[in-house]
Amino acid sequence: MKQHRLMVDTNKCVGCGVCARVCAAQNLEIDRKKVKLRLDDCILCGQCTGVCPTKAISISGYDSEQIDKKGDTRLNPDEVLDVIRFRRTIRQFKQKEIPGEVIEKILEAGRLTHTAKNMQDVSFVVLDQEKNRMEQAAVSMFKKIKPLADLFSPMARNTQIDDHFFFFNAPTVIVILAKDKTNGILAAQNMEFEAEANGLGVLFSGFFTMAANASPKIKKALKVPKGKRVAMTLVLGYPDVKFLRSVQRKKLDVRYM
Numbered sequence: 001m002k003q004h005r006l007m008v009d010t011n012k013c014v015g016c017g018v019c020a021r022v023c024a025a026q027n028l029e030i031d032r033k034k035v036k037l038r039l040d041d042c043i044l045c046g047q048c049t050g051v052c053p054t055k056a057i058s059i060s061g062y063d064s065e066q067i068d069k070k071g072d073t074r075l076n077p078d079e080v081l082d083v084i085r086f087r088r089t090i091r092q093f094k095q096k097e098i099p100g101e102v103i104e105k106i107l108e109a110g111r112l113t114h115t116a117k118n119m120q121d122v123s124f125v126v127l128d129q130e131k132n133r134m135e136q137a138a139v140s141m142f143k144k145i146k147p148l149a150d151l152f153s154p155m156a157r158n159t160q161i162d163d164h165f166f167f168f169n170a171p172t173v174i175v176i177l178a179k180d181k182t183n184g185i186l187a188a189q190n191m192e193f194e195a196e197a198n199g200l201g202v203l204f205s206g207f208f209t210m211a212a213n214a215s216p217k218i219k220k221a222l223k224v225p226k227g228k229r230v231a232m233t234l235v236l237g238y239p240d241v242k243f244l245r246s247v248q249r250k251k252l253d254v255r256y257m
């Protein structure tokens with residue numbers, strides 16, 4: 001028995017066909033003024049359940065209800081651009097814990113992020129008591145490979161790997177696991193926006209992500225399920241630095257064809 005199924009209540013269906021119009025799988029048709037499923041198989045994206053004016057279509061097996069939209073919330077486009085322009089990677093954190101309800105909102109931003117083929121393959125590990133142990137495992141791994149990196153990179157030679165090389169004494173770290181790396185990274189970006197809206201600063205730790213994926217010990221400790229990988233690691237805390245202006249970037253590289 002499938003965990004989730006598309007359910008049609010023909011008593012409620014008014015045959016308007018809006019559901020069929022949004023169905024990416026072309027799996028819905030109107031037959032004698034009622035919606036009909038062509039196949040009992042789709043990606044369960046739920047768009048049909050979100051547009052139906054009479055709530056005639058639903059997906060079974062979820063433990064949460066759909067939330068009705070109260071009007072259209074539009075963000076100011078220039079303010080959105082400024083959020084992107086002035087967002088900075090934070091590596092200096094205050095020694096202040098992040099409240100549980102803020103962490104929950106950040107995780108919710110990750111959970112709600114769209115996934116390719118609606119895979120919903122993204123999961124999260126919040127490092128709390130285990131944060132230092134995970135960091136030390138990554139530190140000892142990087143210390144081992146440093147002599148090799150030093151041969152090729154002056155930047156590597158110039159960098160010390162201390163005990164806080166990965167997490168910069170931040171109070172919280174969230175490791176994002178996914179089958180599809182892109183899905184995990186998209187979740188990470190939305191989580192960063194939600195974190196910033198809550199006054200937090202964020203670092204995307206590509207280094208810890210790399211170390212975790214390369215280390216069977218870290219993967220085992222994180223209980224990364226088979227088929228999944230660490231897609232990204234978010235290091236979070238209240239910023240102990242204030243940026244006064246934007247930073248320069250290359251000019252736009254775009255072609256219109």
Ligand SMILES: Cc1cc2nc3c(=O)[nH]c(=O)nc-3n(C[C@H](O)[C@H](O)[C@H](O)COP(=O)(O)O)c2cc1C
Pocket residue numbers: 087088089090091203204205206207208
């Ligand atoms: C995918 C990704 C991985 C990153 N990994 C690290 C990292 O491991 N350590 C670090 O100090 N910064 C890391 N960064 C931060 C980048 O160095 C930073 O985004 C870039 O220098 C631009 O600075 P800004 O974020 O302040 O605009 C990472 C950024 C991205 C997008």
